[in-house]
Amino acid sequence: MYNLINEALTNTNSQPDSKGNILLVDDLPENLKLLSDLLSKYGYTARSVTSGARAIKTAKAKRPDVMFLDVLMPEMNGYQVCQAFKADPDLCDIPIIFISALGDTVDKLKGFEVGGVDYITKPYQVKEVLARLEAQLIIQKQQRSLQDEIAKRKEIEEVLYQSRSLLSSILNSALDGIAAMQAVRDPATGEIEDFRCLVVNPIISKMLGRNRDDLIGKLVFRRFIEHIDPHLFARFVEVVESGDPLDEDFYYPLDDSDSSWYHYVAVKLGDGFAVTVRDITSRKQTELALQEANRKLELLANLDGLTQIANRRRFNDYLLFHWQHHQREQKMLSLILIDIDYFKLYNDSYGHQGGDDCLIQVAQAIAKVPQRVVDLVARYGGEEFAVILPNTDTEGALIIAESIKQAIADLAIPHQNSMVSDRVTLSLGVASMIPSVGQSLEVLISNADNALYKAKKCGRDQAIAHID
Template identity: 30%
Template sequence: MSWTEMALNGRILVVDDAMENVQILHAALQDEQEVLFALDGARALELARTQHPDLILVDAVMPDIDGYAVCQLLRAAPETRDIPVIFVTALKTPEDETRALEAGAADFITKPVNAAVVRARVRTQLTVKRQADALRALTLTDPLTGVANRRAFDERLEAEWRRCARAGLPVALILVDVDHFKAYNDHYGHQGGDACLVQVAAALRRGAGRTHDLVTRYGGEEFAILLPQLDTLGAEGVAHRLLEELAQLDLPHAASPTAPHITVSMGLCSMVPREGQGHEALFAAADALLYQAKAGGRNQYRMADDAASIAAR
């Protein structure tokens, strides 16, 4: 991505209690960016959580929740703390700017605004954010398979658990273990084992097809698939697709006592987070079910509700 591309086509949230100010900023940015707006701090925080803007422009002086408090609350929440904030305000003193920067602002623009200056400052912050996002993505990606790594899984599980707890929605988890992978490595060599994991990860990504599902290489030949807003039956549907994708892959495994091709064992469950309940319970349940699937002969999954096993097709 070029520097110019990094600075364009962002999602910008404008927060100001005066509609005329919102309209001025919208007019300045609409040709280069997607512009959302909020007329108060509470609505701004809601849109920041649900719409994931790339950048927020906020007025300092607003009723109820002012810009300083909005910025501090954004910085305090894991799901919004990386969104840069520019103050756009009629306040002009060095003390006002210092207070904004101490609250976590990335920049400070005084009113009345100059459209060219606003566009330039927005482009700069978008470029910085996208560079930071790209670097962060490298730290959250498994270098072999290209899926998320364990750090990414831990962060995402924490965020989805909190979000679904607020909304009263379920979170589903599938733990996947490649059957007899040590025997595969011994027979085909470690390069063959690496190639196998790359293909298995790609099959899992195809099976978990929603954009907000997260496929993770949790460690070695173990994968974890996080499925926000899915109940147990929904997760079972994903498990069926995973088995179908792996069956179509038809990777030979001459050393497997289970089947002549690569198979997996899975444990899956879903929970609606309750107040005071940590996500450790979800992971522990899926892990216990995975153990049951392996102990029951592998090449199958076990579910939380009836612990039924279903052979891979």
């Protein structure tokens, strides 16, 4: 790992402008130097401290954009340092990425529970560290952009309630479109037939493709607005009749313009209304980018890094959801627990890299067996896997289990130290039940685990169902 990092540092040109201010917290100076040199070479400004107390003091003196935090430290461990940051109003929103040799699921879950945004396991890959760091910096930048945009919009909306003299002074200099409309009513029925433009600023006239002199006093509003949305005119009428404001976004691509999204606020003004229109295309693009970043982060949080199938966290959430659903619907829910036979001996024979390759092949083969979208295949832990089969009875679950067993047999992965075969085999435990009110889902897990134990005890390389 150190050779990979040093090679990356050698081949990377330093950048004159800092891409972010990063605080590194680790009690081992050699770890701090290695990571600090890496970040500096990639254009980041890195500061290093060796304790939680110094981290708090340093962050208060100069706020970092992101903090990398080790878990195992004297006096205050990483989890305690993270909790201290989250309890401080001035530091609570600093993204904290744990970077630790502790790779168990429980350690990672603890990191997320105390407020960490990500968790990187040592030894780490350079590209992984940089990718996760960049994701956090992008999210921060987008959030600041959204906050600035919202603040600007509120300022414009407050202007609407100022006096006529103030409104007149800002019309020609405003970046938003501003207009005031007067209702034109049918003399016989009193119903609003159209709106006459009383005030129109240059932005509005540009949107309408008309000169201001051609708009003021004219009846052009209904024809234009129904071109955007046939139902929108009636809603503006409702603003005048009820006094309730409108506050919405709308999509309207203009010719020879990159703008396509707008936000408008319409409020009652006498027997008519005032409206402001803002181009929010950039904000919409930022929102979409933020949604994509959040989607990728959620995917990382629910995916097993090695096998690329669902992880234990996703398994727990999914099983709980379907347990409660099947409890309400009184339908059968099945669970298959799977263990690779004599996997420790496999690691002893082929090494940990060979073991990882075996886990990946087995996981991907298992994942291809269930055909329904609602079925979930997850890594349960180590060499154990689990399959959740909603609305499936024991007979159906056993069919899936046998298909999984056959899929692994078809892989024909050599296993010279196995006690049951010269190829990799599986033991599978199947449990099915209709959840009852007040019953814990641990019963289903325990039944599947007992069936798995029985499959191992009876010679392995087989699937056994739990029988009540």
